[in-house]
Amino acid sequence: AQTVTQSQPEMSVQEAETVTLSCTYDTSESDYYLFWYKQPPSRQMILVIRQEAYKQQNATENRFSVNFQKAAKSFSLKISDSQLGDAAMYFCAYNYQGAQKLVFGQGTRLTINP
Amino acid sequence: NAGVTQTPKFRVLKTGQSMTLLCAQDMNHEYMYWYRQDPGMGLRLIHYSVGEGTTAKGEVPDGYNVSRLKKQNFLLGLESAAPSQTSVYFCASSFTVPSSPLHFGNGTRLTVT
Numbered sequence: 001a002q003t004v005t006q007s008q009p010e011m012s013v014q015e016a017e018t019v020t021l022s023c024t025y026d027t028s029e030s031d032y033y034l035f036w037y038k039q040p041p042s043r044q045m046i047l048v049i050r051q052e053a054y055k056q057q058n059a060t061e062n063r064f065s066v067n068f069q070k071a072a073k074s075f076s077l078k079i080s081d082s083q084l085g086d087a088a089m090y091f092c093a094y095n096y097q098g099a100q101k102l103v104f105g106q107g108t109r110l111t112i113n114p
Numbered sequence: 115n116a117g118v119t120q121t122p123k124f125r126v127l128k129t130g131q132s133m134t135l136l137c138a139q140d141m142n143h144e145y146m147y148w149y150r151q152d153p154g155m156g157l158r159l160i161h162y163s164v165g166e167g168t169t170a171k172g173e174v175p176d177g178y179n180v181s182r183l184k185k186q187n188f189l190l191g192l193e194s195a196a197p198s199q200t201s202v203y204f205c206a207s208s209f210t211v212p213s214s215p216l217h218f219g220n221g222t223r224l225t226v227t
Binding site: 009032033035037042043044045046047050052091095096097098099100101102104105106107 | 145147154155156157159162164170172202204206211212213215216218220221
């Protein structure tokens with residue numbers, strides 16, 4: 001079974017610092033996609049970043065970047081220069097070629113301390 | 115361009131009552147999903163659809179039914195609500211799988227008393 005594990009239920013960071021959220025996944029597939037979603041207090045789910053497994057290069061979106069370690073099945077999210085607006089639940093998710101649905105981790109609640 | 119619209123935003127039901135949640139998307143997406151979100155449980159898939167006229171069970175389908183009569187709409191029904199169905203419900207859609215990201219609605223908070 002495909003599973004996604006986020007081992008940190010909660011994290012906190014000082015404003016302007018860098019924080020890394022962990023995600024590991026279990027799969028026997030070779031062609032798959034990984035996603036990070038953000039859910040702020042407004043409840044809206046927002047795509048943060050996407051990684052294609054066959055791409056060696058780590059995805060980057062402005063202050064958000066990933067450390068994709070395919071052999072270790074690890075997909076961590078790094079947030080640089082943390083801002084108060086980054087405070088949210090963050091969900092890691094996985095989907096693979098041939099599957100019809102995303103598998104989500106249980107989420108990490110990120111708090112930004114001013 | 116509204117994206118994914120869920121109605122209603124909030125609802126309170128008494129045990130045993132029925133209701134239907136409506137999800138509408140205007141992006142011509144094939145795939146649509148209903149999730150529930152509970153504290154500490156993440157997002158759990160209830161039912162999904164891979165195209166007009168199709169539905170399939172997710173990981174927590176009991177007590178729910180769905181229909182996808184039109185491509186743009188995906189309805190989630192509760193025939194006899196139970197307190198265990200108190201949750202936040204999210205609809206999502208995607209153009210294709212697995213590469214396309216999900217587009218989410220804003221959620222419906224349902225309380226069953």
